[in-house]
Amino acid sequence: MRHSYGSSPALAGVDLAVPAGQSVAVTGRSGSGKTTLLYCLAGIVRPTSGSVHVGGENIVGLDDAEASRMRATKLGFVFQFGELVAELDLRENVALPLRLAGVRRRAARARTDDVLRRLDIADVAERRPGEVSGGQAQRAAVGRALVHRPGLVLADEPTGSLDSANRDIVLRALLSLASDVGSAVVLVTHEAAVARHCARRVELVDGQVAGDVERTAG
Ligand SMILES: Nc1ncnc2c1ncn2[C@@H]1O[C@H](COP(=O)(O)OP(=O)(O)OP(=O)(O)O)[C@@H](O)[C@H]1O
Numbered sequence: 001m002r003h004s005y006g007s008s009p010a011l012a013g014v015d016l017a018v019p020a021g022q023s024v025a026v027t028g029r030s031g032s033g034k035t036t037l038l039y040c041l042a043g044i045v046r047p048t049s050g051s052v053h054v055g056g057e058n059i060v061g062l063d064d065a066e067a068s069r070m071r072a073t074k075l076g077f078v079f080q081f082g083e084l085v086a087e088l089d090l091r092e093n094v095a096l097p098l099r100l101a102g103v104r105r106r107a108a109r110a111r112t113d114d115v116l117r118r119l120d121i122a123d124v125a126e127r128r129p130g131e132v133s134g135g136q137a138q139r140a141a142v143g144r145a146l147v148h149r150p151g152l153v154l155a156d157e158p159t160g161s162l163d164s165a166n167r168d169i170v171l172r173a174l175l176s177l178a179s180d181v182g183s184a185v186v187l188v189t190h191e192a193a194v195a196r197h198c199a200r201r202v203e204l205v206d207g208q209v210a211g212d213v214e215r216t217a218g
């Protein structure tokens with residue numbers, strides 16, 4: 001896959017396959033193409049050339065409505081600052097993807113409460129994002145990314161706004177919930193301490209894969 005904004009290449013031939021359930025950290029210097037890669041995987045940016053297959057479907061061929069549907073059903077997102085809806089409480093925020101998917105209220109409630117419990121934020125589920133700690137809010141963002149059991153979760157510096165203790169709590173929550181649900185995770189980060197949580201590390205240099213290392217088990 002290649003992508004250029006105007007004349008300068010941001011991705012210069014990236015060939016990457018992420019097996020179901022795998023967690024991959026994408027690292028690299030500022031400007032190396034990490035966010036561009038994530039956006040191409042999400043169908044938000046259409047690569048200049050190449051294809052992107054998510055769950056057997058080439059998303060480069062989708063129109064905008066189809067791409068939105070694919071994102072809503074097959075993907076989950078976590079961003080640096082959570083991006084929760086300020087007017088909704090944590091439970092309502094986590095439940096959003098299920099509401100969008102038309103899951104019935106009672107089934108959605110059961111699934112949402114299960115996720116809140118696993119993330120250890122059930123006790124603050126009725127509070128709004130502004131009324132909880134940064135770590136709790138970010139765990140709710142993790143819940144929202146996984147509640148609909150997407151095949152792939154895309155995370156861009158998901159713990160960039162947290163201290164190291166909360167960083168590790170949120171990452172463990174993200175990766176264990178993803179593993180329970182069977183979701184693959186592609187996580188962009190500057191920090192080696194974050195990358196270490198993932199089973200595989202892919203390093204980008206100038207829009208190309210310069211390193212690809214799988215952690216050996218144990
Ligand atoms: N919308 C855009 N228009 C033009 N150029 C862009 C745009 N977005 C990114 N670029 C350029 O593409 C290259 C890759 O950018 P990208 O945002 O993917 O980097 P990154 O690795 O995510 O960096 P950072 O760690 O700072 O977030 C950079 O040279 C950047 O300047």
Ligand SMILES: [Mg+2]
Binds near residue numbers: 034035036
């Ligand atoms: Mg970026």
